[in-house]
Amino acid sequence: MASWADHAIWWQVYPLGFVGAEAALTEGAPVTHRLGQLENWLDYAIDLGCSGLMLGPVFAAETHGYDTIDHYRIDPRLGDHEDFDRLVAAARARGLRVLLDGVFNHVGRSFQAPPEWFREDVFEGHEQLVVLNHDEPAVVQYVVDVMCHWLERGIDGWRLDAAYAVPPNFWHQVLTQARSRFPDAWFVGEVIHGDYAGYVNQSGLDSVTQYELWKAIWSSLNDGNFFELDYALKRHDQLLDTFVPQTFVGNHDVTRIASQLRDERHLGHALAILFAVAGVPSIYYGDEQAFRGVKEERVGGDDAIRPAFPAGPDELGEAGWPTYRVHQRLIGVRRRNAWLVRAPATVEHLTNQAIALRSEGDGQVLVLLNISDQPYRFPLDTTGFAVEALPEETDEPEELAVVQSHSWLVLTSG
Template sequence: MWPDHAIWWQLYPLGFTGAEPTNLPGVAPGDPQSVVHRLPQLENWLDYAINLGCSGLLLGPVFASETHGYDTIDHFRIDPRLGDDADFDHLIAEAHARGLRIALDGVFNHVARSFAHPEWFRRGADGLATFEGHEHLVALDHDRPEVAQYVGDVLRFWNDRGVDAWRLDAAYAVPPEFWRDVLPRDREVWYFGEVIHGDYASYVEKSGLDSVTQYELWKAIWSSLNDRNFFELSYALGRHNALLDTFVPQTFVGNHDVTRLATRLDDERHVGHALAILFLVGGVPSVYAGDEQAYRGLKEDRAGGDDAIRPRFPDAPDELAPYGWPTYRLHQELIGLRRRHPWLTRARTTVEQLTNETIALRSTHGDEWVLLLLNVSDRDQPFALDRDQHSSRTEAPVVPAHGWKFLTSS
């Protein structure tokens, strides 16, 4: 199935295109004056995503909302700050003409207070239930059949317009059985949920989703590099292998909700290490737009605290600053390795050498394998390994201080 070959370039359209932080006050939502045609800007970046090695665009919210897109007003209408139906249809057509899939962000756990059906809001002991204390984000009552009907109708509406996949926002806050009841049965469309913690495999089995976000691996990657403690990564990979028995996780080292990788890492020499792990292990990987250009950005727990990680981009790639292109080429190299070994999507990864500051990881599929050697110490490190699993021949490759190296079976 096509998701086995998917590598997503994720972007947050409202920030990417420099949209206003709120919808225009005093203008009726259907008034043509309220529409600003920004979605066409994304078409300038389609070839950039393809040259990076990606096969799909994973879009943040594009539906009409009050502010940041996660406070949806109307799931059947494109946000007027981004454009209209014609703009969206043209983007889909241009992406598909290039072989790029399109994934949308479906925010169905909560909506804006101005949502048209307040009778669908969930109520708690102290009034309306909100999403994690955000007073302007009101939770929907997923026990109501009208809510299930609405969500199913929204998914079918956009699937019929050409959408290939959905990220289901805050899926962890929604009863898993809800998704099993509402997801359209067209399995050519790939559905994955945002699940931050808990029993990932159980959630997938109960919900009928194809995948969920692998936050545990994300944390282990940057944390093990910062702490120079590859034992944490080894443990997380053991759990990751077990997940692959049930589903293929959606993997990442950056997204629209977390501090940028180049900022998160204490030592920027380890950006390549993090990316090498991402593209070695099993999963459906995504690259958050800007990470491939070494963008920096700190997420803060305050109003506007996401602005730094969701910046405006230039109108076209040739306007990017020159300093980011080496990181872009590094992504191309690693995504190219992934493309040459497409079986890595479902590969299991074993740890063949382990210290606090060095680790050897082998991903295998039948007789094929890829070996990744990582060194975050301050000196060169030899790796005494059996490079060929089917012979007694041994080699001791040396990885330089703060370096990494791939070896392959072919």
């Protein structure tokens, strides 16, 4: 994994939704220069504590961006190459890394290529998505060329969409060539379930998306069953022998965490887990403001989770800023203890509704979570620890081992 990725904290944005672009591309329509709207939010992302911008699809596509028709052209609904170059330059000037979304499993139906580039099937029943033939050498070379074109233009790596549907040997061929030219690039694949470590070993990817941990975080909080989280963390930590997973509690494909949780008091708990366990974390735009949205399995079912943002942060409502500040405090813990990226989390104490997680590196981080209706005293020695993050910016508790009902604490020592 590229050394800089150990310090990466991504702000993930779905550009077509963020800028309020039309639902479909009309070929021949004039270019609309919207991509620059993102520049107004770069300082906001930095203030949040992020070090990188993870962009959803920006290439010319028929509708939602995952039906690409030209990987070398910026979608006219977003702008043009000059708009893109300005955005990358603005991010670079602030020290932000940039990751692009590469949709190389399938393309839009109007993508122009020889017949041997395609398989006969469509992707997961979506008639407008045609699967590429990953056994075709010309497809391998095409993806290499596309990746290198944009890496040359200043990006730092790629999120590879639907990587799970692509033979791992295809990525191995592609990444071997891409890394020979760009050894510091970082490549993360979208893998939903299965043998994460095996797929990384065979494909050569740096990381894959940790959906198993995502599910365990919200599910354990909803069900009052931290034994599920304990089980998932044991599996999560085993992955560290092979790679560092890409972790999240929200993205462009799932119901927002604020809507997913049955009890809004547990949002901070989910975030405390995310930023205190190993992984390369990302925050999906709007989650830091407690945006709500439910994904539905229908045409347009992603619209609620891919909304337009206002022109600038000063136009956001007041209600979301407390959640933003919770993110800041927890990301601050992560940045002050960067070793957490590779540190296994030991469960020091466990009940259905209370859990204590300890991670050790240059110091120690102890996360205490209580989702019961009563204060909970953890049977732990907290000598030498101090409060590092709280749900509210209030005075420190009198007893570090006691966590109030539906609350949490992050303690550090060393």
